[in-house]
Amino acid sequence: MRVRRLAAWTALPLAVTLGLAACGSGGDGGSGGSGSDTVSIQIAEPQHLVPTNTTETSGSQVVSGLFSPLVDYDAQNKPVEVAAESVTSTDNKVWTIKLKDGFTFHNGEKVTSDDYINAWNYGAYAPNGQGASYFFEKIAGYQDLQGEHPKAKTMSGLKKLDDLTFQVTLSAPYIDFKTMLGYNAFYPLPDAAFSAPGVLSDSYEQAPIGQGPFKMKGTWQHDSKIEVERYDAYPLEKPKAKNVEFRIYQQLTAAYADLLADNLDVLPTIPTENLSTAQTDLGDRYQTSPMSSFQFLAFPTFDKDFQNPDVRKAISMAIDRDEITKSIFKNSQQPARSFVSPVLPGYRENTAGAAGEFNPTEAKRLYQAAGGPAKITISYNGDGGHKDWVDATANQLKANLGVEVVGSAEPKFADLLNKVEKKQPVGMFRLGWVMDYPSMEDYLGPLYSTNGSSNYYGYSNPEFDRLVKEGSAAPTQEEAIKKYHQAEDILAKDMPVIPLRFGENVFGHSSKVKNVEMDLFQRVNLLKVEAAS
Amino acid sequence: MFRYILRRLLQMVLAFFGTTLIVYALMFAGQGDPIQALAGERPVTAAQRAYLTEKYHLDATGVGGFFYRYFDYVRSLLQGDLGQSLTGRQIGDILQQAWPVTVKLALIALAVAVIFGVTAGVIAGIRRAGIFDNSTLVLTLLVLGIPTIVLAPLAQYFLGVKWQLFPPTAGAEPDFYALLLPGIVLGSLSLATALRLTRTSVAENLRADYVRTARSKGLLKRRIVSVHVLRNSLIPVVTFLGVELGNLMSGAIITEGVFNIPGVGFNLFRGIRTEDGPLVVGIVSVLVVVYLVSNLLVDVLYAVLDPRIRYE
Numbered sequence: 001m002r003v004r005r006l007a008a009w010t011a012l013p014l015a016v017t018l019g020l021a022a023c024g025s026g027g028d029g030g031s032g033g034s035g036s037d038t039v040s041i042q043i044a045e046p047q048h049l050v051p052t053n054t055t056e057t058s059g060s061q062v063v064s065g066l067f068s069p070l071v072d073y074d075a076q077n078k079p080v081e082v083a084a085e086s087v088t089s090t091d092n093k094v095w096t097i098k099l100k101d102g103f104t105f106h107n108g109e110k111v112t113s114d115d116y117i118n119a120w121n122y123g124a125y126a127p128n129g130q131g132a133s134y135f136f137e138k139i140a141g142y143q144d145l146q147g148e149h150p151k152a153k154t155m156s157g158l159k160k161l162d163d164l165t166f167q168v169t170l171s172a173p174y175i176d177f178k179t180m181l182g183y184n185a186f187y188p189l190p191d192a193a194f195s196a197p198g199v200l201s202d203s204y205e206q207a208p209i210g211q212g213p214f215k216m217k218g219t220w221q222h223d224s225k226i227e228v229e230r231y232d233a234y235p236l237e238k239p240k241a242k243n244v245e246f247r248i249y250q251q252l253t254a255a256y257a258d259l260l261a262d263n264l265d266v267l268p269t270i271p272t273e274n275l276s277t278a279q280t281d282l283g284d285r286y287q288t289s290p291m292s293s294f295q296f297l298a299f300p301t302f303d304k305d306f307q308n309p310d311v312r313k314a315i316s317m318a319i320d321r322d323e324i325t326k327s328i329f330k331n332s333q334q335p336a337r338s339f340v341s342p343v344l345p346g347y348r349e350n351t352a353g354a355a356g357e358f359n360p361t362e363a364k365r366l367y368q369a370a371g372g373p374a375k376i377t378i379s380y381n382g383d384g385g386h387k388d389w390v391d392a393t394a395n396q397l398k399a400n401l402g403v404e405v406v407g408s409a410e411p412k413f414a415d416l417l418n419k420v421e422k423k424q425p426v427g428m429f430r431l432g433w434v435m436d437y438p439s440m441e442d443y444l445g446p447l448y449s450t451n452g453s454s455n456y457y458g459y460s461n462p463e464f465d466r467l468v469k470e471g472s473a474a475p476t477q478e479e480a481i482k483k484y485h486q487a488e489d490i491l492a493k494d495m496p497v498i499p500l501r502f503g504e505n506v507f508g509h510s511s512k513v514k515n516v517e518m519d520l521f522q523r524v525n526l527l528k529v530e531a532a533s
Numbered sequence: 534m535f536r537y538i539l540r541r542l543l544q545m546v547l548a549f550f551g552t553t554l555i556v557y558a559l560m561f562a563g564q565g566d567p568i569q570a571l572a573g574e575r576p577v578t579a580a581q582r583a584y585l586t587e588k589y590h591l592d593a594t595g596v597g598g599f600f601y602r603y604f605d606y607v608r609s610l611l612q613g614d615l616g617q618s619l620t621g622r623q624i625g626d627i628l629q630q631a632w633p634v635t636v637k638l639a640l641i642a643l644a645v646a647v648i649f650g651v652t653a654g655v656i657a658g659i660r661r662a663g664i665f666d667n668s669t670l671v672l673t674l675l676v677l678g679i680p681t682i683v684l685a686p687l688a689q690y691f692l693g694v695k696w697q698l699f700p701p702t703a704g705a706e707p708d709f710y711a712l713l714l715p716g717i718v719l720g721s722l723s724l725a726t727a728l729r730l731t732r733t734s735v736a737e738n739l740r741a742d743y744v745r746t747a748r749s750k751g752l753l754k755r756r757i758v759s760v761h762v763l764r765n766s767l768i769p770v771v772t773f774l775g776v777e778l779g780n781l782m783s784g785a786i787i788t789e790g791v792f793n794i795p796g797v798g799f800n801l802f803r804g805i806r807t808e809d810g811p812l813v814v815g816i817v818s819v820l821v822v823v824y825l826v827s828n829l830l831v832d833v834l835y836a837v838l839d840p841r842i843r844y845e
Contacts, residue, residue: 129584223795224705414569453576
């Protein structure tokens with residue numbers, strides 16, 4: 001009895017104290033403000049840090065610090081050499097890449113052309129399942145590395161000339177190959193990355209060794225942070241910040257709270273929830289810069305309702321893009337009236353012509369004359385924050401065309417695609433695109449070509465395909481762009497999609513850093529950012 | 534007592550495998566296209582799709598495919614291998630990182646609920662209909678009425694950002710102080726319930742015969758309340774808190790998201806979002822064990838609190 005009573009009275013307080021004691025031993029937190037020479041940048045948990053497997057922004061942000069690209073882009077978004085001394089070709093089919101001397105990997109290994117060839121072969125080899133393998137498909141011999149049991153392990157188009165020079169033969173001339181080299185799939189990998197030829201060692205991804213301005217400090221701390229420090233043997237312009245901490249957040253709103261409290265230095269994307277107050281909260285630390293995202297509405301070609309281009313044009317004319325970007329997006333996106341992003345060399349304003357202008361009376365007349373459907377559905381994925389603008393668009397169409405318009409949410413993007421693939425009636429549906437490299441071809445090819453990777457709506461125009469193909473095989477950029485322009489003009493006539501908005505980087509930084517710049521790929525420029533003293 | 538505990542432990546094994554089967558079946562049935570979910574809105578290349586499909590047996594569908602994949606999962610589970618997430622991380626590692634921080638958070642929340650809830654409940658129960666009782670009634674109703682999804686960001690904004698009393702987020706390796714605010718937010722709901730429960734129970738017991746007897750024997754009021762009444766009043770509260778411990782761990786999805794704590798709730802959310810069956814099953818299995826163990830503890834505590842209860 002005595003023991004029981006004693007037990008009863010000690011049980012609860014003991015549990016409490018034990019609990020508290022357990023909590024006290026947590027060690028120092030990652031939440032404290034960063035030191036004066038460390039810049040902290042928000043990312044989400046990257047999926048992968050192997051360059052040929054990195055296709056999302058967070059991973060790309062990290063590897064952009066660990067590696068130095070062959071080419072980067074200048075203010076006009078034309079390619080300029082970085083790790084490459086020169087990238088040349090006489091026929092746009094056989095390219096010679098000469099590397100700058102003096103680059104070393106973070107483990108001291110000298111960078112040679114073999115490191116590029118090995119990395120690219122690894123990326124292209126289908127059984128490795130690399131997410132960015134499609135970047136290599138223009139290189140001769142890529143097909144031999146595909147399938148379940150590929151015939152070859154190396155692409156025949158890659159040839160080493162000497163330690164600092166190698167030759168890339170494409171399967172067809174491609175004018176934008178040099179531009180393409182700016183993507184992170186084209187980074188080299190050191191010998192240390194491979195446990196055997198063509199086999200990446202398991203531990204490499206936890207602490208990638210690159211040849212870039214920053215090297216890993218410790219390993220990838222999953223769901224927590226990735227720390228990098230300045231690599232002193234980097235031969236080019238050294239970064240201003242000594243250390244960079246990529247801090248992993250699950251939710252942007254949490255990162256925003258940290259930004260307001262000066263607990264986080266750079267937030268590359270202000271969450272939509274906070275857009276309305278961010279300008280007042282941050283003052284001149286709220287900034288915008290161009291990026292490449294493109295939002296549009298697509299018409300499935302299997303849907304008979306939308307087969308007449310005039311119906312599609314009428315719907316486009318009935319949408320007041322300015323109003324939606326202003327009231328819903330607080331001007332964090334720009335109205336789109338062309339089929340490619342304004343960041344590209346060769347972009348022309350208003351290529352959609354009259355169809356891009358808001359004109360409700362003409363829209364209604366055209367819609368009725370063309371016999372548009374009495375009911376329009378706009379499908380979207382419900383997990384991407386699209387409800388507000390889809391509803392607003394539906395209301396505009398309802399008012400301006402006098403027909404019934406409903407927004408219909410699918411749980412996930414995959415569900416939406418699934419329905420489109422099965423040719424189920426989804427009505428119009430929303431899609432978005434961000435480019436891989438600044439070339440008009442990177443919009444025209446995947447989005448509107450018959451075999452385009454993102455052409456889910458089935459648009460097909462042989463004339464268009466021919467012009468894009470001719471453009472990419474053209475001998476000079478000027479001629480290429482001319483062909484691309486002709487192709488884009490066809491889009492204006494056919495109106496396979498309705499351009500809606502071009503995105504912008506909307507970012508903020510703490511009072512402890514300065515020179516925060518974002519590139520077209522939603523990445524912070526790690527060379528420029530520095531601690532404010 | 535020993536036999537009772539042993540029997541309960543054996544039941545746990547059955548319950549554990551039963552739940553993994555059910556959760557696995559639910560995840561399997563609800564699975565759409567995990568590869569596309571992983572890629573977001575990016576097109577997935579054929580090579581990558583083939584690679585992931587083969588690696589995770591995603592082509593095994595239907596009833597046969599389900600049992601194939603489930604037994605495959607259980608087989609490796611028995612060897613201590615929880616499998617890999619779609620991004621190639623060991624689920625065992627993920628759980629190992631996620632659990633400690635969530636346990637800490639839940640214990641803080643529970644401590645907050647016990648210390649403030651039970652104390653205030655006893656006071657309110659003794660001074661029934663007084664100012665304290667009424668004001669706590671209003672306060673608890675308010676807390677019970679505000680969902681965490683509102684309460685957490687508000688607490689973060691005012692206490693973390695505006696007045697800077699607490700760090701606005703906790704991060705992956707938080708110290709006690711950083712976890713205090715999320716703990717209070719998470720525990721506030723349990724606190725309110727614990728307070729109401731204790732208050733009612735104490736108020737009721739104060740009118741019981743044995744209290745009158747004790748009083749007529751001339752015992753001090755303090756002793757009557759702290760020894761006799763409290764002990765009898767704690768039984769429903771202990772039941773509640775025992776179950777609540779499991780709830781706090783599994784129900785921290787919102788709190789963990791707002792305060793950026795990569796614990797169990799976050800991983801559960803991620804697992805469901807990316808349709809990562811093995812990850813969800815792994816987390817839920819451990820949660821089931823937590824529930825089972827805490828229920829067992831509650832049952833054993835009953836016997837300690839009330840000598841009339843005996844287990845054979």
